[in-house]
Each structure stands twice: as structure tokens, then as C-alpha cells.
Amino acid sequence: MVESLAVVLPPPKTKNLAIIKQERVKVKSKCTAPPYGERKNWIPHSQSDFGDGGAYPEVILAQYPQGMGKEKTGKTLALQVDQNGKIRFDAIVRQGHGLNTVLHTDFNQLVRKDVIEDDPTLQKPGQEEIDKTAEETRLALEKIIEHKVSAAQPVRAPEKSSPDKYIRFTPAQQGPGYNSGAQQRIIRMVDAPVDPMEPPKFRHKKIPAGPPSPPPPILHSPPRKVTKEEQAAFNIPPCVSNWKNAKGYTIPLEKRLVDGRGLQEKEISSRFGEFTTIMNRTVKQVAEGMRVRRELENELQRKEKEQRERDLLRRATQARNERAGIVPTEPDDKPAEMKDAEGEAEREALRKERHYERQRERRLKRASLEKQKTVRERDLDRDISEQIALGKPIKTNTTGENMFDARLFNQSKGLTSGFGSEDAYSIYDKPLFNSTSTSIYKPKSVDSDMYGDEDIAKLKKHKFVADKKFLGADESAPPREGPVQFEKEDDDVFGLDALLNDAMTSKKDSGKKESLGRATSMIATTEVTRHHSSLRGSYHKRRELVEFESERKRHRH
């Protein structure tokens, strides 16, 4: 009775998705690979051809079952497993490192272990192992050193290595066509000759260094964050120099200079006030006391003075009365005063004088007490010329050694030779060899044996004789032996001749004889010559020309 809905409804047009997927899967899982032995010309095309196995070795083709072995983008590392079966997670960290580098990636590197002294792994290796390591290292280093040092070593001729190695070689391809029928070949191996003087063949260029080795894993917790207090503790204020100001900042003076004035706390002690009050009090007291004392003294003085006055007055009246014979009546102050005024004045004057004199004496005494100059002191103050004038013995500061100048000592010449200047070369005072140089040729006499008579005549002839001699020169005079010696003959005491000379020689006298030179003395003589005075005027008539004449000439005349 109840009909299913499926019967009523028309059949569905599309299939159920689940069914489709199942079908698909079923299709995929089919492995179409031919069995083993029949795979000769077959090629696997898709992943399903591999089934759940691997590649087919008999099929010569690069196969990547399940994508294994394909070149990937490089971001994923293949999962590796170590000998205990545990996955090597540190392969990521170990990527750029060599195989020999030791990388600590385990947490055991952080865990504390006990140090057991008998543990064999903690003992140093034996001597043989140490020697072996040392030898290997040494050889490796030697190679490097040799290479580095060879550049500095001198070039040497190459050692004659025995290069002639002969090798018997049997080639694989044999036959009458190859090797001209021979079965074997003999090959001679020789080292290629190296030119020792050859410069390097290759130019080494420096290239920028490559990337450094990848960083090792960090086995400590990241550094703790700095607290505000710690940061404040490490805060360094900027430097404000007293000397330099590179950027030219304008910084206020309080920041430039360290002025301690603002930082000082000027505390005035309270005891200052106490001190001042005490001082004031004492000053007052003392002043009071002094005043009182002074007053008392004044009183006393006054009284005394009055007493003395009265006394004097009394005595004076007595004397007067005695003189006059007058009976003393009641003292009358006024006339006594009148009389005494003069006396008073006189006495006052006297007193003043005496007072002044006393003061003077006191002053002088004080002055004299201050500096009582002794004779010695007075002598010292005196100038040296005074001392000499007075004939006092001069006391010099030099005593003993200082009396003699050091320059006098250690001299080769002796005390009498005297001082020399600083740069005077005074080691030797006379030359080593006293003789005059013998190499200079000095002809002693004209030897007639050496030379002929004509030669001697030639020698003796005076070749160099002038045509015209000097005017007024005395030929008969003997030839000069030394320089001309001039004498100053002073007839002209008052300078009159000189004056006349000056006046006369102002004319142009070309014709006039002015004889100089030859004479041993020059004498200015007056010679009267009446001479072209008309040109000059009458006043010249009387003037006399002065001529210089040699003495000899005069004598001649």
C-alpha cells in the first residue's frame, strides 16, 4: 500500500556526489602497470602507475613516485632520522654548516652534569694521540707557511727531479688499425719544465667576502628587559666641554660651567650674633670704665693743679707780704688773678715748652731705638766710590776659590796669557812647525852660473817704467821700502792757512801745480802771485793764492 517516494518521483538527472567520488576513487586506485618481466616498452605516466610502490628500475626514465627526488623550491627539508630512530629536528639549524661542525641543539647542553673524576671520557687523551694530532697539524701548517714564505725566498734553479717515468700502456681498442698493429704502447712521463724566473701567470683579484656561516643556535634566555631604574642608573648626560663646541650650540652658562655657588648652602652660625652681642657689651663696659677712670683722673689732676695754684699763690703773697711788710689781709681774688694772669701765661708757656721738649726727646728716642745703625751697616749702605774715598777696606764676597776666575785655570798658556773670547780657537798657541814653508820658491840670489849675463841683464832691467813721470816727483829719491808715511806738520796753529787755502782753491786752477805724492811731507805755503784778479774784482788783489808745494821743491828753489 505504501509506495516509496522513489517510485513516485521521476529519476534524478545527476548522480549522487558520494557515489561519484567512490567511483572515481575506485578508478584511481587501479594500477595499470604490466607485471614484472613485461615492462619492456612501457612508461609510467601518472602516480597511480606506481601503485603504492616505488620506481621501476627496468624502465630507463627518471621516475618520481610520490614526488620523491624531484627538485623542489628549497623551502622544505627532507625529514631525516638518526641512528636511534629519532627524527633529526636540528637539520634545519644545521643547513649551512659543514658536516664536521659541532652544533649543540639539544637541551642536554643546558642541563647540569656531574663531574666524576674517574670518568674515562674526562681524561686527557694519551701521549700517542697528542703526538699524532700535533704531527698532522704541524704538517698542515707547514704547507701554508711554505706557500706564504716562498714569495720572500730567493729564486733558485729548479731541482733536477728524475722525471723519466716510463709507463707500459695496453689500450682497450686493439687491432691492426689502431696503434699501427702494436699491442702495447710505452709512454714517457716527464714533469713540465718550470721557469723559475717567470712572473705569476694569474692576477689575483680580491672579491668581496661571501656571507658568513649561519648563526649558531642561542642557548640562553633572551636578555631581561631593562627596568626604568636601571636605565636611569646608566643614563649618561651629554658632554658639555669647557673647550670645544663643534656644532656651535648655544648653551647657557649654568650648563657650561660648574658653578658651585648655587649648590652651596651658606649657613651662618648663630654664634656670630652671640659674639657680637658679647663684644658690644664688653666694649661698653670697658668704655664706661675708661670714662670713669678718665674722669677721676681729671678730677685728681684738677684738684692737684688747684692745690698747687693755691700753694703758689699763698707763697707768692707771703713773699710779697714779707717784702712789703704788709699784713696779710683777706686775699683779694681779683687783683691776684690779674697779676697772676701774666705769670700764668709765662708759666703756661714754660710748661708748653718743656712739654714740647719732652715730646721731642721721646720722639727722638723712639726713632733712635727703631734703627740704631751700626758702623758695619752704615758702611754697607755706602756707595763703593765713597768707600774708596774714605779709604775703607773693601770687603768682597769672593773668598778662597771664588777669588780666581775659572777661565784662568786649566789653560795651556799660563796665567799671563789673559782671557780669550768664547769661540777663540785657543788649543794651540803656536803653530806646530815653526819653519816657513819650504815649498814656496824664494830666489835667494841671481846665480851667474845658472843664468847667462844677458839673462841677468834682462832680469835686472826695469821694464815697467812710465813715459811720463809724476809732476814734481823726485826721481833721485830712493825707492820706497814700505808704505808712505805721512806726518802731520802743524805750523798752522790757528788755522789761518787752512782758511786761506779754502778760499783760494775755490778757483779753477787747472794749470796750477798741485804737487802731491812724492814728497814725504806736505806743507801748505803761502806764495804771493799776482794773478788774474781783474776777473774776480779788486778784493782779490790782496788775496794770495796758496799753493801746495813739496818741501823739496821749496828747498830746491
Add this chain to the structure above:
Amino acid sequence: MSEDVQRHSVHTLVFRSLKRSHDMFLSNQGILPPVDDKADNLRKAVKARDLYGLVFDDVKKMQAMKHLREAEAGPNPPPPGTRTENSTVSNESAVVPYTDTSLMTRAVQNNTQNQLANIVKKVPTMPKPKWHPPWKLFRVIAGHLGWVRCVAVEPGNEWFATGAADRIIKIWDLGSGQLKVSLTGHVSTVRGLAVSNRHPYLFSCGEDRQVKCWDLEYNKVIRHYHGHLSAVYSLALHPTIDVLLTAGRDSTARVWDMRTKANVHTLTGHTHTVASVIAQASEPQVITGSHDTTIRLWDLAAGKSICTLTNHKKSVRDVIFHPTLNMFASGSPDNIKQWKCPDGKFIQNLSGHNAIVNCLAVNAEGVLVSGGDNGTLHFWDWRTGYNFQRLQAPVQPGSMDSEAGIFSMIFDNSGSRLITTEADKTIKIYKEDDTATEDSHPINWKPDILKRRKF
């Protein structure tokens, strides 16, 4: 007495007692209690009588019959697989006539298992630190005119040399402390010194980029190694090969051939000043510590780094080899770390010296000393990392307190004298206090069990 009682939290106490009981019983945890033979036999007898008591007589009769038959038949060779006389003896004496041999063997096996278990499951105890006598200052040598930056001891233990900021290298007699020779030649501070074992040479390096080789027979410089681009801070000599290693501010370490002065390798890789370089005969032959907080282990033959250790958080100022064990230690302001050669496996941390550690020194007796930039000296037991002494020597009279700082240290070849060079221009020599005993200076070892900081 009252001071010895330490206050702990309840948690700590509970945990400790738990731990102790755990340690005590750990070895026997999975094992059954040993079998008591007497009790076992008794039990078996009781059980047997209970189960098979009714047939005892019948079994006895059967066995008697067998014996008679055998005696009549004559002695036959026993069939293969039968037991020897032991079984017959046990048959008679045993309470239970049927001896099940399997039971016996199982018991024996159990015993052996017990023993094995005992061996394998050793109680993991914390090693107790070895007692070392405390160290005290016994000599102060003042002679330099600047910070004393480096020290080296002669292999014959007669003298030691120090280099200072006054550019002079002074050689002192070790026994008396008297000055023997002053060597001038450097233009700037002398930062590193080394005395060769195999030649009469002294090597020095300075902040003027010079590395000099002094011939001690003539007290003159015979070689210069030219190549560093900046100040050279550290110097080391290879014990077996005639090679010199220097490291400095140009972030490289250089390997020089002693004789030809050639720069064989330039070990690059560090990104900041290399503060210290050391060399040994076995792998790793060269170790450098740098201000970029890393330590590098190098292959000397290839001139490349094998391993980089990045455990430190702050600059590593000194590295040093242990004289007998195949280990090395590195010092930095956060920690001093111990490592194992040749791969640089981390062993342990020595923490507690909270100052810039400028230098380290190790003794054959296992005393590690670390010197700080504030003048403090910490003495550690190498094996356990126990800090048994802290010292701060007072500055030379005339120096300010802020002028305290230790720049370098070395033990003499016997390991009994520690020579430190300081910033107050003195050289201080320390020795072990002979009057101290374990009782007078007890070990106060408190390993922190709860918080194990691994980093």
C-alpha cells in the same frame, strides 16, 4: 649550636625527607624480599601436607618398590636426563618427596637478579665537595707605575714576568719577590705575556698592536709579528708546535709561525673583541672567548671554527683549561661555566661571583679561582662547583678603594702560589693557610635541590 639549625619551609622539609627515604629505598624498590629458606621450607611442608597429606604413604610405598626392583635388577646405566645423587638425597631428606627442581632454580635466579639490580641502580648521591685549605695573602709587590695587566710564570718556576700600563715588562724572582730585569720596548700597555717551554723566549703583546718575541739570553727583542689591525689583548703558545696565537680588538685571532713570523691563519668569526685565547695539544687545539658572548673552538690545521658555544649571556673575558682533566672553563659576569673537550659539552655552572670576572686560574688540586673587576677573589672546588672562599684584598696604602680590580692571575707551576696582578699597581701573592683544618673551616655545602636553574 643554635646557629646550626637552619630554618626551612615545611615544603622543603617534607620534600627533603621524601627524597631521603626515596634514596634509601630506591635500590630495592622493584625487588621482592629475599627468600628465607627455613620459612620457605616450612611453608612448603605445611602446604604439601595440606594438599597431598592423604597420599604420602602410597608414594612412599611406590618408591620403596622401585628401589627394591633396581637393587634386584642390578645397576643399569642411568637413562639420559636423570639427575645425579643430589636428587636422590634430597628425595629422602626433603619433607616433600617430589622435588620440583624448577622451584630451586627460580630461587637462585631471584638472588642473582637482586645482586644485578643493586649494581645497576646506584643511589644517585650528590658528590660532596673536596676540602681545600683556605688561601691567604702573604706578599705584596709594588713596583709598577701603572695597572699591572698580565703575568706569566717561567717553566722552571724560578721567576715570573708581569706587564703593565707603564709599558714595561718586569721580571721578578718568585721566591723572594725581588725585581730582576725591566724590559722596555712597548709603546703602549702590555696586555699579554707568555714564556715558551721549548725556547728561551718571552712573548709579549700590547695595545700598540705589537707582538714581540724577546730573547731572554740577551734581553732583547728579536722578532715582531706584524698584522694585527688593532690592540692585541691576549697571547697563547701552543705546547707542541712552534706556533703563537694572539687575539685582539679586531675580532680575530691570528696564528703565527714562530720562526718565520708568517701569519699562518686568521681565525675570523667573532663579531666583537676577542678577549682571550688558549691553546692545548689535543682537540680542540684553540679556544677563544669573545665580548660577543660566544666561545669558539677552532681547528688549527684548517683555520676554521669547529663549534660555537652560545650559553653565556654576557661577554666572556677569560677561558682556561684544566691541567689534568679534559675540560675547560669560561668566565663571564653572569656565570662561570665548565665544559668538556673536544665538543664543548656543557657540564655545569658556577654561579655566585656577581662581578665582571676578568680572569680565571686552575690548580692541579682542583681549585678554580676567579678574579673580579672589583677586586674580589672567589675560590671554587672544580668538581662540585662549591665556592669555599671569598676574598677581597685591601688596596695598597695610597690607592683609592675604587682602584681595586684584578686583571690577571696565574698559579705557579707547583700550584701552591697564586699570583694576581691588580689595578692598584701591585702584584699580590697568595698561599694556602697551613693552620686551617676541616674543622676550623668546615664545608658549608648546600646544593639547591628545589630550583635547578638550567640556563
